[in-house]
Amino acid sequence: MGAPAATVAAVVPCKDEADRIGETVAAVLGLPEVGRVVVVDDGSTDDTATVAAAAGAEVVRHARNRGKAAALETGIRHVRELERGEVARDPAARPAALLFVDGDLRSTAANLGVLVGPVLAGEASMTVATLPAQITAGGGRGLVVGLARRGIQRLTGFRAVQPLSGMRCLSPAAVAAASPLARGWGVETAMTVDVLRAGLTVLEVPCELQHRVSGSDWRGQLHRAEQYRDVWLALVRRGWRPWQRG
Ligand SMILES: O=c1ccn([C@@H]2O[C@H](COP(=O)(O)OP(=O)(O)O[C@H]3O[C@H](CO)[C@@H](O)[C@H](O)[C@H]3O)[C@@H](O)[C@H]2O)c(=O)[nH]1
Ligand SMILES: O=C(O)[C@H](O)COP(=O)(O)O
Numbered sequence: 001m002g003a004p005a006a007t008v009a010a011v012v013p014c015k016d017e018a019d020r021i022g023e024t025v026a027a028v029l030g031l032p033e034v035g036r037v038v039v040v041d042d043g044s045t046d047d048t049a050t051v052a053a054a055a056g057a058e059v060v061r062h063a064r065n066r067g068k069a070a071a072l073e074t075g076i077r078h079v080r081e082l083e084r085g086e087v088a089r090d091p092a093a094r095p096a097a098l099l100f101v102d103g104d105l106r107s108t109a110a111n112l113g114v115l116v117g118p119v120l121a122g123e124a125s126m127t128v129a130t131l132p133a134q135i136t137a138g139g140g141r142g143l144v145v146g147l148a149r150r151g152i153q154r155l156t157g158f159r160a161v162q163p164l165s166g167m168r169c170l171s172p173a174a175v176a177a178a179s180p181l182a183r184g185w186g187v188e189t190a191m192t193v194d195v196l197r198a199g200l201t202v203l204e205v206p207c208e209l210q211h212r213v214s215g216s217d218w219r220g221q222l223h224r225a226e227q228y229r230d231v232w233l234a235l236v237r238r239g240w241r242p243w244q245r246g
Contacts, residue, residue, distance in 0.1 A: 008116055008169070009079045010037045010099040012057070013071030017103035018046040020212070025055035027109035028101055033116045035096065038078050039103070040071040048103070068166070069187035072100060076175065095172040102166050104212040111208040115169040118203055125174040125200035128160075128192070129167035129207035138213035138220070144227045148189045151235035151242070156196040161204050164188050164227070174200055185227040186234025193238050 010028045014021055021039065028037050039052035043065030053059045060078050062071065076098065086093045097119050101109055118124040148163035166188055170178065177198035182190030196202055214220040235242070 007094075007096050007120065008033045008035065008099050009096040010034050010101050011072060011075030011079065012037060012039045012052075012101045012103050013042055013068045013075065014039055014044065014048050014052070014103035015042045015065060015068075015071075016044045016046050016048060018044070018048045018051050020104045020106050021048055021057075022051045022055040023106040024101065024103050024109045025052055025057045027105070027107050028099070028112065029056050030110055031113050031116070033113065033120065034099065036079070036082070038075045040075045040078075042066060042068070042071040067184050069181045069183050069185075072187065073181055076179070097172070098170045098175055100166055100168045100170070102211060105167075105209055108209045108211075112167060112169075114205050114207050115167065118205065119169045119171050119174075123201075124203035125171045125177075126191070126195045126202045127169045128162070128165050128188075128202065128204045129209060130162045130165060130204050131207065131209045131211070134213050135210055136213045138215045140214065140216070140220070140224050144224055144231055147228060147235075147242075148231045151231070151238075151240045152189060152192050155193050155235070155238055155240055158192065158196050158202060160192060163192060164231075165204075167207065167209060170195075171200075173198070182230075182234040182237070184230035184233075186230035186232075189231045190234040190238065193235075 025037055037057045039057040039059045041049040041061045043062045049059045115127040118127050152160050174195045177195045178191040181187050214223050
């Protein structure tokens with residue numbers, strides 16, 4: 001059997017990832033199922049865009065920083081516009097599954113193929129990578145992760161192991177169910193709730209990925225506070241009342 005047709009478009013939101021994005025793009029482009037890699041440079045102040053383009057990505061830029069969720073929205077829109085042109089030329093062309101990839105995975109992004117198989121086979125509408133223990137020290141105390149887990153379970157019954165994981169493969173139906181995306185860092189939590197509520201299947205898949213771990217200095221704690229706020233807002237907007245018991 002030959003290599004599977006390239007039916008997946010990868011969207012990589014990036015802010016100041018010049019040191020990592022080249023390797024990440026090369027690794028994703030090496031996946032046989034991936035036909036296109038769109039890097040959304042979210043107002044970087046370094047050479048992220050130049051490095052990503054040199055590695056073979058199509059690059060879309062935000063003139064100013066708008067956050068990861070807005071970068072994902074821009075990437076999805078870009079892919080869909082390109083697809084409209086392709087369908088006009090070849091009516092048999094169909095919308096691709098999307099693979100969301102953080103820019104900081106470097107060569108470990110080559111392991112993302114395990115997310116794609118179940119979606120292309122129709123076994124899941126959305127797969128989510130679960131990461132092993134990270135080599136780099138750091139990480140928080142589980143407050144944001146715990147909030148997201150509780151909220152998702154309360155709203156849908158689904159027990160997410162790593163609810164914040166951004167590495168995800170979505171079928172076109174899952175993309176439609178998740179759209180419009182929630183703002184800021186609530187995007188993954190909201191996506192899981194919205195896809196499940198549409199009656200679609202979500203599957204967490206272990207994946208050998210290493211990423212840049214947020215530290216425990218003030219910068220890391222500020223980042224976690226923003227994550228907590230955004231996850232909380234996403235859940236409350238979907239009907240969860242964390243202050244009510246039962
Ligand atoms: O304003 C921003 C900030 C970050 N990013 C990119 O978003 C991705 C994830 O950001 P990162 O700083 O690595 O966030 P983490 O805290 O490590 O993220 C964890 O938690 C987030 C949800 O809170 C998820 O989006 C991530 O996938 C998950 O790894 C990276 O490619 C960034 O370059 C943007 O595009 N715009
Ligand atoms: O470092 C992390 O894992 C995320 O920033 C989430 O923080 P948490 O550990 O407080 O849930």
